[in-house]
Amino acid sequence: MKQQEHKKVIYQVFTRLFGNDNTTNKPWGTLEENGVGKFNDFSDKALTEIRELGVTHIWYTGVLHHAMVTDYSKFGISNDDPDVVKGRAGSPYAVKDYYSVDPDLAVDPLKRMEEFQALIDRTHENNMKVIIDIVPNHVARKYEGMNNPEGVFDFGANDDINFEYKRDNNFYYIIGESFKVPNWKNNYQPLGGEAHPLADGTFDEVPAKWTGNGSRLSQPHENDWYETVKINYGVRPDGTKDFDLLPEGYDKKDYKAHFDFWKDKTVPDSWIKFRDIAFFWLEKGIDGLRYDMAEMVPVEFWSYMNSSIKMKFPKALLLAEVYNPDLYRAYIHLGKMDYLYDKVGFYDSIKHIVQGHGWTDHIPKVQEEIFDIEHHMLHFLENHDEQRIASPDFAGSAEKGKPAMVVSTTISSSPTLLYFGQEVGEPGAENAGFGSPTRTSIFDYIGVPHFQRWTNRRQFDGAGLSSEEKELRTFYKKLLAFSIESDALMGEYREIHYYNKDQNPSYDHRIFSFVRWSDTEKLIIISNFDAFKSYDLNLLIPEDVIKNWGLVQGKYLLLDQLDDSLKNSLHVKDGKGILKIKLGPLQSNIFKMAKK
Template identity: 45%
Template sequence: MEQPSTDNKLIIYQVLPRLFGNTKTVNKPNGSIDENGSGKFNDISDKALQEIKNMGFTHVWFTGVIEHATMTDYSSVGIKADDPDIVKGRAGSPYAIKDYYDVDPDLAVDVKHRMTEYEALIKRTHTNGLKVIMDCVPNHVARTYGSDVKPAGVRDFGQDDDTTQAFSPKNDFYYIPAQHFTVPAGYNPGGDELKSPLKDGKFDEHPAKATGNDVFSASPSINDWFETMKLNYGVDYQNNRTPHFDPIPPLWNKMYDILHFWAAKGIDGFRCDMVEMVPFEFWGWVIPKLKAEYPDLVFIGEAYNSTLYTKYITTGKFDYLYDKVGLYDAIKRLTRNEPNATTWDINHVWHNDSNGIDSHMLRFMENHDEQRIASRDFAGNPWLAVPGMIVTATLSTGPVMVYFGQETGEPAAGTEGFSGDDGRSSIFDYWGVPEHQKWINNGKFDGGQLSADQKKLRSFYSSLLSTVHKSEALRTGEFYELMVANEHQPGFNTRMYIYARYTAKQRILVITNFNRTEQTITVKLPDDLLQKLNLSGSREFKDLLTGTNYNTNNINNGITLTLPATSGLLLEF
């Protein structure tokens, strides 16, 4: 299996531009863009990007850039209005793409020049020493999809479909012939605040198309992805998932053209949405085809079926996959102090991934789909994530990702509109992110409104990520698990996690304490590791996070350490 380059471990800052730069603080549930505001491409200034760079980040993932369906009317600038009955939230879901060749008008200061403003952001990001990742949403599009700015010669999705066929490998969509689409009963788009003549519980789609989450019915439920239509890569789902890949379905080339369009604008990578709903074979075809022209392009897959990870890397040619069902889940249990949580769960993840895919796993503790650490739904206190974040960032050579606002302890409190009070920052609604806005400080991006505790928290993230960025052992080093060697040591318990990362030039001992109380332990390095690293006698250890020094008179007897509650050390020796 080809291993990704470890010259530069990806340290990714995920930004939702609609929320990131918004300084409005009204936060009215179901509020309009005029009431609640929206961040803009232009808000992500040189100063903002320099602050991101200074924290140790290497890449910025701009989430929700491509034009998607919305309840905001832009018909005055030539963008066809969407029917709110098939839009989720006043702002709309960034994953209900309306035009793959355009960007979200909400994010532009001058809507007519929205693409120019995004291109300027790409250039600005590069000028500030960061690389750009953006979304690829391959499985589904908005029910109102139609490109009004597509390049000359491009055929739109569905333009050449035979709509009398439920399935044809030549079609871009799946159809429910002779049936009209039915809007799910009980949906109140935009809440009571939205007054629109289009809000009538009807949407004219005939024949109906299959819904994005593999619902082959004209009447999806309110819990389905009813605002989207599934794209057809040549798999006959209703006939034993029979593949029809020869000849290549038209959709494959259309999606290649779209990805090429963005790569040509200087994009450095794509985070690909719900890759398991698209066949391996397509990815194995399109990724090498794009890399033939853009060899440094990075592909990250959102994946949840761990039994298929290896296939998505080997057959699908992805560089990295989400490690949600694995490390994220294990660390969340420990961070929440759940009764049966144990750091052996982390070992279990590492052993499962040690068949060559560990370096391909993207680790995180927050993203737009998950609950905020500081929310009551997760931990209620952002400091409880310190040991988990240390492990997340240093376990392997694979990427680590932080979601904007995580570093200031944003709790995502309140009901935003379509999004309920669920501990997540809404991707569907216009909203301000209060604790993050304190760092923005009205566009100064200097943290001027943060509390002393928030500044300290942000300093922890900066110290951790900068250390990872600068440390050869953490970027590229080997991993040595130290749980088994220490399970009978005085002070050991299964809410601590211990390992080493090393190269020929640098060695780091990582010790984390997930306990809610202080712990003292004597950590031993096994004989084979001592020999491998040619260690003996007295040794000094320096914590790379704080600069604190620790000593042992004889490394063969280990080193005795006291760790505060929910803390960790990165000991260089």
């Protein structure tokens, strides 16, 4: 395995919720009723606490100016129609202006770009890097760039709307039909039924455009991404591609070769638009981009986009949301992504285990399937799309996520994602309006109660946390801070699960164990996923591992990296290792071999 520097830990924070200390939490509440956080809430104190949690990168989610219902017309911003906005605060994935930021997040909306630039600088001063979203597959139904650089035209501004498709159109059109808002079911009403001058069941769009998820209906269904329109990347309606294809063997070539391939090619207008958007933000000091629903955009575009970025910003971190395992290698090797979500595989499997349904036997199989690309697969247990661990539909208890987090963080060299509030057991229980409980709403003005107990009215000292919440945060802090300093976690991996299950009658499918090592560090890691059962067993270390580690007969001191008071010993005899372990419910050990 190629040695890397150290693991990365990405802290995803929903920016408008972070500093909001309002506890009203009225369903469909306005900004004035429920409050909203600001860029300035990320003070030096807040950023110091985040960094000391073991964070290397902050992903500020919901930064770009997206469609919302709050009235900012006095600042020269047009109002959006509630019929095509999800929630009152709006979806951060319905971007309205790619060259500006959300006015909600600024103390002075007229100076919102300056306030965000100050946050970028402040984050860097606190030794962390900045990631923001780019949403290439779709834009808000009403896109309106008020801050375009000179020579930049809005999406669709130069489209020939007489055709369903033209290569350099930015959108697809439904000729001869007008857009109609969905036929709402289940008693849904925009804004919860509150009267609003624009909430009249209509939205003027002629001709209608394809919807963001690819629906070609002029009246999309209520579960379609009706608040967005799909971007045209030169893929004809029949699925054929209206651009050059990468020659065979380009999966083996570096980004410089990909850049050279595209530099003399004519590409669709949408490709150029998004490349320029990426450059705009990277030139402001952004260190990385998270690409929403990247698999819905052709891989050739990513070859063009990412090779262009890497030529100018070789250290930029490029992270993509891709859910189809059959596309993983293409989007890494051809699309030149640095990292992809490891959801359909690792996350889905470990969630099943946490819920008590799955066996840990499946984990080695999942890892084996992506072994050649394991470094590129981002691990997470929560993000804005997924249920909170503590919610009843996931585990019903934040404690049950602890063994999963240990395995997720230490099993590979991939980055780790932590979603804000996960570290204090946030359950996502609020009835926010458009959002539904089990997930913290990304559509509404809302407070995040458990997290607010940590922010403590912007003191960021955790004074309001319960003793259990404080202990949980300490667990995350120890684990993540260790992970970013460990050499072994960027080194070799060997599961010892099946070896122990075959030879050890006290070992079963609710435990998982493996070893990690480098030239300078040796780790033995074991986790108990059972919430009730304790284990008292001799963990066996195979002969080939003992030989590889260069251990001779004798006793070796082990120090647990999660509990400073816990020590143990590895006994080596006849070339084999034995470690006597008492493992309580949901307990994990990361035993590091002490240097002699």
